[in-house]
Amino acid sequence: MQNPYMPSPVTIEQIDIENDLKDIKTFRLKFEREEDSRRFNYKPGQFAELSLFGFGESPIGIASSPTEEGYLLFSIKKTGTVTSELHNSEQGRKMGIRGPFGNSFPWDRMKGKNIVIVSGGFAFTTLRSAIIYMMDARNRGDYKNITAVYGARSPGEFLYKKELKKWQQSEDIDLTLTIDRQAEEEWDGSVGLVPSVLKDVSPSAENSIALVCGPPVMIHFTVPVLLELGFRKEDIILSLENRMKCGIGKCGRCNIGHKYVCVDGPVFTFSELEKLQTE
Amino acid sequence: MKTGILTKPEIQELFSSMITKNGEESRIFVPATIEGRVILEEFSPEREIFYDFANFLRPPKGIFFPQREVLCSFEQERAVEVPPAAGRIIIFGIRPCDARSFLFLDKIFSAGSSGFADPYYLGRRENSVIISLSCIEPSEGCFCTSLGGGPGDESGSDIVAFDLGDRLLFEAHSAKGENFIEENTTEFRQPDAADQNAKKESLQAAFNAISRISTDGLVEKLDDDFSDSFWEEITATCLGCGVCTYLCPTCHCFDITDEKDRDGTGTRVRTWDSCQYPLFTMHASGHNPRAEKKQRMRQRIMHKFSYTPRTTGDVFCVGCGRCVRKCPVNLDIREVIRKINGE
Ligand SMILES: Cc1cc2nc3c(=O)[nH]c(=O)nc-3n(C[C@H](O)[C@H](O)[C@H](O)COP(=O)(O)OP(=O)(O)OC[C@H]3O[C@@H](n4cnc5c(N)ncnc54)[C@H](O)[C@@H]3O)c2cc1C
Numbered sequence: 001m002q003n004p005y006m007p008s009p010v011t012i013e014q015i016d017i018e019n020d021l022k023d024i025k026t027f028r029l030k031f032e033r034e035e036d037s038r039r040f041n042y043k044p045g046q047f048a049e050l051s052l053f054g055f056g057e058s059p060i061g062i063a064s065s066p067t068e069e070g071y072l073l074f075s076i077k078k079t080g081t082v083t084s085e086l087h088n089s090e091q092g093r094k095m096g097i098r099g100p101f102g103n104s105f106p107w108d109r110m111k112g113k114n115i116v117i118v119s120g121g122f123a124f125t126t127l128r129s130a131i132i133y134m135m136d137a138r139n140r141g142d143y144k145n146i147t148a149v150y151g152a153r154s155p156g157e158f159l160y161k162k163e164l165k166k167w168q169q170s171e172d173i174d175l176t177l178t179i180d181r182q183a184e185e186e187w188d189g190s191v192g193l194v195p196s197v198l199k200d201v202s203p204s205a206e207n208s209i210a211l212v213c214g215p216p217v218m219i220h221f222t223v224p225v226l227l228e229l230g231f232r233k234e235d236i237i238l239s240l241e242n243r244m245k246c247g248i249g250k251c252g253r254c255n256i257g258h259k260y261v262c263v264d265g266p267v268f269t270f271s272e273l274e275k276l277q278t279e
Numbered sequence: 280m281k282t283g284i285l286t287k288p289e290i291q292e293l294f295s296s297m298i299t300k301n302g303e304e305s306r307i308f309v310p311a312t313i314e315g316r317v318i319l320e321e322f323s324p325e326r327e328i329f330y331d332f333a334n335f336l337r338p339p340k341g342i343f344f345p346q347r348e349v350l351c352s353f354e355q356e357r358a359v360e361v362p363p364a365a366g367r368i369i370i371f372g373i374r375p376c377d378a379r380s381f382l383f384l385d386k387i388f389s390a391g392s393s394g395f396a397d398p399y400y401l402g403r404r405e406n407s408v409i410i411s412l413s414c415i416e417p418s419e420g421c422f423c424t425s426l427g428g429g430p431g432d433e434s435g436s437d438i439v440a441f442d443l444g445d446r447l448l449f450e451a452h453s454a455k456g457e458n459f460i461e462e463n464t465t466e467f468r469q470p471d472a473a474d475q476n477a478k479k480e481s482l483q484a485a486f487n488a489i490s491r492i493s494t495d496g497l498v499e500k501l502d503d504d505f506s507d508s509f510w511e512e513i514t515a516t517c518l519g520c521g522v523c524t525y526l527c528p529t530c531h532c533f534d535i536t537d538e539k540d541r542d543g544t545g546t547r548v549r550t551w552d553s554c555q556y557p558l559f560t561m562h563a564s565g566h567n568p569r570a571e572k573k574q575r576m577r578q579r580i581m582h583k584f585s586y587t588p589r590t591t592g593d594v595f596c597v598g599c600g601r602c603v604r605k606c607p608v609n610l611d612i613r614e615v616i617r618k619i620n621g622e
């Protein structure tokens with residue numbers, strides 16, 4: 001019997017500081033055993049439990065795409081015990097990983113559709129995975145227009161600046177970056193909060209699916225904009241971050257109504273969530 | 280159905296001979312008294328089996344799902360698997376309600392619920408024999424018959440034993456139970472009409488003593504969004520101590536934490552946890568979806584009477600009455616159900 005509580009050994013290969021506040025770092029992990037790497041089959045939208053022995057585990061969304069072979073990326077904000085210890089770590093440190101867990105973005109339903117991506121703050125991680133995946137030459141033909149609106153407090157707070165630059169120059173994605181208010185630094189993107197910028201960009205709801213990841217307030221104000229644009233509730237896709245321990249539907253803490261976010265989620269449609277929230 | 284009679288001294292002897300038999304080790308759990316308390320305790324030939332009790336304070340779930348257990352150890356930043364102890368487990372003398380709770384726990388810890396099987400629970404559970412003991416004098420607070428159970432109910436039991444005074448009548452209800460009687464057939468005598476009569480009488484008396492609630496249409500009733508004030512009223516006096524969940528035979532929520540020694544070695548342990556504690560669901564951001572008592576009690580009731588019926592087909596309450604008897608502020612789950620029923 002495969003033991004779902006046993007972490008597989010991985011090594012931190014590289015650590016990149018993502019933002020000016022230096023509280024978000026991206027960790028590049030490599031499996032020590034080839035068989036673990038092969039078994040770790042994932043789709044964008046899933047998460048893993050990262051283990052630092054003696055400190056504990058944290059559920060973290062997978063920021064790399066399965067098209068990026070040979071390593072995994074996780075962008076982690078310094079928050080409590082485990083994430084702070086991760087931030088104190090150096091390249092070469094050994095740790096553990098369990099997963100992949102949860103469902104993913106609805107990749108079957110997304111085929112042949114226009115994809116609209118809306119994100120704010122550092123919740124962009126699994127959307128990086130989704131964009132890299134769709135932009136891969138082997139997959140790009142499966143999706144129509146890709147439109148993305150991504151907001152941060154200030155220019156220095158965007159994640160994945162290298163990729164963002166590449167996407168801004170690409171014909172394959174229409175990316176709008178926005179900052180909350182006018183910055184002192186040089187800035188040639190939009191200024192304003194994500195929901196209002198989304199309204200300006202006004203992507204068509206026709207044959208479209210929207211993936212929305214961000215802090216609760218952003219989601220609260222973004223969903224009405226999408227509904228107004230004509231998106232159906234089942235075509236608005238959200239990802240939840242409930243507190244988790246086991247990641248495998250046993251420990252009982254991550255539920256919303258009768259669903260466990262760790263196995264039935266973390267990705268839900270807005271119409272599913274509306275029903276679950278009243279349960 | 281295979282049946283058999285043993286006198287109480289014969290049972291004592293049988294278990295003594297079974298601790299090691301044909302090269303196989305068994306851990307046998309039986310009712311015993313320690314300092315005036317009746318507990319489910321590991322059997323040894325010197326330990327006298329005790330029969331004169333209503334039920335144990337603690338549910339038996341800890342035998343398969345210990346209150347604290349090591350999942351793995353670690354040294355030099357590497358995890359080492361710690362498998363559960365091997366060997367057969369025989370549980371004798373738990374009440375039918377508690378035996379029934381194992382069927383529910385089985386669903387949670389097997390792969391069926393989420394695609395992941397729990398090797399720690401299942402490793403112990405799969406190699407176990409459950410011999411329950413029918414109830415003679417139910418306690419205040421028992422309401423098993425309202426939830427599909429009963430004083431002689433066989434669900435979850437490999438064998439049900441009926442206490443007939445100086446002797447016990449054993450009835451096998453599974454292949455494991457039949458094997459058990461078969462393997463030890465020289466010790467068992469066949470029951471006669473007097474034995475069967477005595478069994479019927481004791482069951483009827485117990486049955487009549489058990490309180491009842493109505494659970495008709497409860498899942499649908501819970502679909503109605505009860506107002507916040509409904510839950511607030513119910514939980515007005517609740518201390519949030521979690522006793523109702525720790526003592527519940529079907530509650531299975533747990534925490535996982537690391538314990539580290541100075542030299543960097545340590546263990547990852549799993550411990551019982553409770554939905555009645557605010558930290559149970561507190562997000563890293565500080566946001567808490569169930570920050571208030573009323574939300575946490577609602578979760579407890581909904582989980583047992585609405586969510587698990589949908590996900591597993593079972594109400595996760597066997598009516599053992601522990602939470603009724605032991606809540607320090609007498610918050611009675613039967614009363615909560617009656618209120619939901621509009622009674
Ligand atoms: C599906 C999913 C995906 C996620 N993806 C990401 C991601 O990509 N990147 C990311 O950075 N995060 C992500 N998270 C969030 C991440 O899991 C948490 O930030 C992380 O688990 C925090 O762990 P920690 O050990 O550092 O904090 P902990 O030490 O567990 O603390 C968590 C928080 O609770 C507080 N706390 C702890 N104990 C107490 C106490 N006794 N009293 C009061 N407060 C207390 C701490 O101060 C802290 O703010 C995700 C979560 C989920 C569920």
Ligand code: SF4
Pocket residue numbers: 516517518519520521522523524555605606607608609610
């Ligand atoms: S035992 Fe009683 S007081 Fe304690 S948490 Fe349960 S309902 Fe509240």
Ligand code: SF4
Pocket residue numbers: 523526527528529530595596597598599600601602603612
């Ligand atoms: S909810 Fe109360 S009565 Fe029901 S099984 Fe649990 S402890 Fe027993």
Ligand code: FES
Pocket residue numbers: 243244245246247248249250251252253254255260261262263
């Ligand atoms: S994290 Fe344990 S049930 Fe979801």
